[in-house]
Amino acid sequence: MLDNNQLLRFTTAGSVDDGKSTLIGRLLYDSKSIFEDQLEAIANTSKKRGHDGVDLALFTDGLRDEREQGITIDVAYRYFTTPKRKFIIADTPGHIQYTRNMVTGASTANVATILIDARHGVIEQTKRHAFIASLLQIPHVIVCVNKMDLVDFSEEVFNNIVRQFEEISSKMLVTDVRFIPMSALIGDNVVNRSENMPWYQGAPMLHTLETMHISSDINKVDARFPVQTVIRPQSESHRDYRGYAGRVASGVLRKGDEITVMPSGFTSKIKSIDTFEGEIKEAFAPMSVSITLEDDIDISRGDMIVRSNNTPEASQDIEVMLCWLNDAPARPRAKYTIKHTSNDQKAMIKEVVYKIDINTLGRISDDKNLGMNDISKVKIRTTKPLMVDSYRENRVTGSIILVDDATNETVAAGMVV
């Protein structure tokens, strides 16, 4: 029965004070995803620290430093399954100095959950989280208005927060937004429906996550197949086999399709789409397959197979929204390795067009320095063309990272404008 179910990835952004850890703990506890020995361990810790009852927030404790400081530093991944879906939570820290970790967690998410403390309403941090969800084009947003128990479960308070949020989100690119009034502490509207808020007609959080339509989150229109590696068995039974291995980035590819190999421009037809289980007629994102072609063409890692009537732009000059991820700031006109799908090239940041003030969301044009957590619009020049789509249309072929050749570290993440 489980086998037909989908995988849904969501992020939680917020600080300890918003009750983020309590919310995750509640979600896992009420969906019976916490094991007895884990519960016992956090019950012991709760007692040691002098907390009343079992502090569910402790369940999300990770590294030693995080336990000692009581904060989340890095992205932590957590898993739970219900009879309807499998869920992956990317639990990210909410503080401004961890913007890069929020961006990381958001990059693969279907859903962003944004926590608001009902007592404080929409604050600067909320704005930042909504902006990141919009920048990373997370298809769905759930605004969790938490701690409703501390505002007497007031419908008016909730409606005010909804209005405040809609005011800021109307200027952003978030389309599917839902609001849920809840109390993670007492378990209202997380897994179980609240009896304290009869005025709320919507579903609790878990039901919302279980039933949300996510099949359309992946681009099914533009067929893009970045070649990862070439499979050549050179064995008796497969002497002339040449399979182009990769994962379909977007769209659908079918046997017999007219294709173009980029950047060379050679054309051919799909002879077969192979998997371990045998040949299949069509492959769609995000399937991993091997493709063979009718003609012998020189193809290697970094090339992209696309349908001939729908090709991406091949360009050496791209404009991206760039989030800087490294302690060491960007060096003007320095060379970086740019990674885009399976393609690596050298690149240079030619120009910083503007930086974004992450608190006011205004543009800064007199400061061109890119430091940790800075988000900016930049122009990048690459040594060879990249086959890009805009990030809005394609999260896989519209994203890049920059690697510093001096340290080999991943220093920036970018979304093609």
Next chain:
Amino acid sequence: MSKYYLSYLDELESEAIFILREVWAQFQNPVILFSGGKDSILVTHLAKKAFHPAKIPFPLMHVDTGHNFPETIQFRDDIIKELGVELIVGSVQESIDDGRVTEEKGKNATRNALQIGTLLDAIELNKVDCAIGGGRRDEEKARAKERFFSHRDDFGQWDPKNQRPELWNLFNGKHFQGEHFRAFPISNWTEMDVWNYIKRENIAIPSLYFAHEREVVRREGTWIPNSEFLVLEEDEKVETKKIRFRTLGDITITGGDESDADTLQKIADEVAGMRQTERGNRSDDKRSESAMEDRKRQGYF
């Protein structure tokens, strides 16, 4: 109309295949760390799929503590033969004999921590630049912070606070000479996913995972198998019980559960109803709250 979405198991499979191909494309000399446990068997199975119809293009590496279940070694040798791939063995016994590591003493002595030295030696000796492991993020809180492509410095150490960010499906395996990577293709799988998949694909696993009669000793709430390495306490006695193992580590530290689950279906049903985590029976993890984090920092799997 066809459905254009994958079930969660198919999506996890596709993700793992993508990672394995990415490792092959980005590194010169990768190996699969093979322990004979279900997770490394699963990774090997996925590698078979990733490079089909070619053979798995890299060797399997086994860190042999010398304290193995005999069944595990037999299984390892069989799979090597079937796949026609090379086996590299790093021996903890040799490391002890060479005086490179010192054996623990006492009742709960294990060679678990000693594996770190042997593993790092084997990686260096064979010029391995990426060791593919079956680690999963749901196993343990330190593993929850692990990357798919995880950097190790030239001492083989992990620095959890200074990890490379991983975004979308862009993986950065660039490294300097002497450094290496660990890659974890099944990071996003849970224990339940692993069993559901093994059942679906009917993957062969060692008989130890199925319920069987065995001589065991009750110790710290679990059944420890009797073996030549076990030192009995005065109040302990050897009994015969029908048990199965939920994870496989050294024979000296791996506790079994009483069980009647002797088919993959029964195992999956049993795991679905479990109220304890799978590492709850591993005394190596019970030593302290950060036992896993500390070992991982030094270079553990």
